[in-house]
Amino acid sequence: xxxxxxxxxxxxxxxxxxxxxxxxxxxFSPNAEIIIADNQSSDDSIQFLKENYSSIKIIINESNGGxxxxxxxxxxxxxxxxxxxxxxxxxxxxxxxxPLVESLKIDNVVACQPKILSFDQKNRFEHAGACGGFLxxxxxxxxxxxxxxxxxxxxxxxxxVQEIFWASGACLLIKADVFHKLGGFDEDFFAHMEEIxxxxxxxxxxxxxxxxxxxxxxxxxxGTLNYMSPFKTYLNFRNSLFMILKNHEGFYFFKIFKRLxxxxxxxxxxxxxxxxxxxxxxxxxxxxxxxxxxxxxxxRNKIKQESTKFNRIGxxxxxxxxxxxxxxxxxxxxxxxxxxxxx
Numbered sequence: 001x002x003x004x005x006x007x008x009x010x011x012x013x014x015x016x017x018x019x020x021x022x023x024x025x026x027x028f029s030p031n032a033e034i035i036i037a038d039n040q041s042s043d044d045s046i047q048f049l050k051e052n053y054s055s056i057k058i059i060i061n062e063s064n065g066g067x068x069x070x071x072x073x074x075x076x077x078x079x080x081x082x083x084x085x086x087x088x089x090x091x092x093x094x095x096x097x098x099p100l101v102e103s104l105k106i107d108n109v110v111a112c113q114p115k116i117l118s119f120d121q122k123n124r125f126e127h128a129g130a131c132g133g134f135l136x137x138x139x140x141x142x143x144x145x146x147x148x149x150x151x152x153x154x155x156x157x158x159x160x161v162q163e164i165f166w167a168s169g170a171c172l173l174i175k176a177d178v179f180h181k182l183g184g185f186d187e188d189f190f191a192h193m194e195e196i197x198x199x200x201x202x203x204x205x206x207x208x209x210x211x212x213x214x215x216x217x218x219x220x221x222x223g224t225l226n227y228m229s230p231f232k233t234y235l236n237f238r239n240s241l242f243m244i245l246k247n248h249e250g251f252y253f254f255k256i257f258k259r260l261x262x263x264x265x266x267x268x269x270x271x272x273x274x275x276x277x278x279x280x281x282x283x284x285x286x287x288x289x290x291x292x293x294x295x296x297x298x299x300r301n302k303i304k305q306e307s308t309k310f311n312r313i314g315x316x317x318x319x320x321x322x323x324x325x326x327x328x329x330x331x332x333x334x335x336x337x338x339x340x341x342x343x
Contacts, residue, residue, distance in 0.1 A: 005032040005097060005173075006080035009088050010070045012039040015048050017088040017220070022053065025086070028094050032084065033057065037074030039064040066190035067169065075184065080176055087170045089220035091119055099214035100173040103161065109208045111174040111199065113167035114215030117154055125151045126219040129168020131158040132211030133196065134340075136320035138259060139244050141166065141196055144211070144332045148324050152331050159213045165314025167209050169195030171217050178207065186242070186299070188292060192232065193239040200247040206309040230277040233270075237263055238285035245289075245296045246303060249310060260286065262321075312341035 007029050011018065018036075026034055036049055037059045049058055059074045075083055082104060084097065096114060103112040118126040125131060125145030130152075132144045142148060144158040172195060182201050185194040199209050241259060248255050267282035289296075318339040323329040 003033040005082045006078050007032045007084045008035045009086050010037045013041045013043045014088040015043050015045040039070045068185035068189050068194040069187040072184040085172045091218040093216050096215045099212040103210045103212045110178045111167050112210045115213035116219050119218040119220045128170045132164035133166035134314050136316045140320050150330045161212050163313050164211050166196040166199035189239045192235040197243040203311045204307040206311045230281040233278045234281035234285045237282050238288045241289040246300045315341040
């Protein structure tokens with residue numbers, strides 16, 4: 001009998017995380033099917049699973065196409081109403097699934113994330129998603145509980161269900177039929193920001209995305225790719241440009257040009273801070289963007305054809321860089337709430 005929820009963990013050389021976190025996933029997900037999707041690991045992850053968790057379904061992808069292709073390939077073989085995409089470096093808690101599933105029963109809600117706290121500092125929000133994601137007017141992502149690189153202490157200040165603009169791919173519950181209807185993640189992203197791009201496309205079809213803090217998980221963060229990795233910098237800068245070109249409403253030239261200038265400033269700051277490898281990553285990101293520009297432009301045209309009404313809730317009309325660096329705002333609750341789109 002097919003279970004309503006499939007918890008799908010994408011694994012790549014993550015035996016250590018599986019040993020540490022899989023037992024609680026099994027313990028606290030009694031009504032869900034647990035599936036490991038392996039991206040051609042070179043460690044002994046699969047052998048470990050076969051020896052210790054023989055009842056768990058394993059899907060071995062033919063290649064390591066990163067987070068995006070890895071999930072796209074695996075989910076084609078999963079038959080469930082809901083997919084719960086879960087990073088291998090996450091500790092779940094008792095009752096974590098039920099609030100998320102309940103949120104997806106609200107009219108037009110197709111995706112939801114929990115409150116994501118740091119595994120190492122359990123009273124602090126974790127960078128990747130915190131308590132729900134938003135985009136500012138230049139399409140910089142930030143969260144309830146995380147303004148750029150600054151994460152907040154969790155004092156239950158965001159403990160209410162709310163519509164957001166994007167949900168974290170670290171722990172994402174999404175309706176299976178909608179995921180496939182939109183073609184899943186964009187595989188050209190490889191990894192990072194593919195979930196924001198997907199959520200943006202969902203919003204352009206007037207769907208809703210929620211955060212439900214009644215569900216709590218703890219995320220190690222950077223488990224597969226360290227936050228300080230130049231490759232991560234490359235992916236983040238390149239993929240930001242990809243998703244802006246694909247999804248920005250109206251004439252895109254000035255938005256892209258402005259973002260390229262801001263990226264240039266960031267590259268100079270990396271150099272001043274003694275991180276030349278990250279400066280090089282920004283340059284490489286731009287060249288990759290130029291190389292795939294027309295491919296992304298074709299995707300943009302397809303998205304425009306398939307879009308219905310744009311649900312703008314979760315867009316911030318202000319400048320998060322200005323708020324952070326000039327107004328010294330380090331917490332979401334201090335932002336001007338009147339600048340958030342209401343429809």
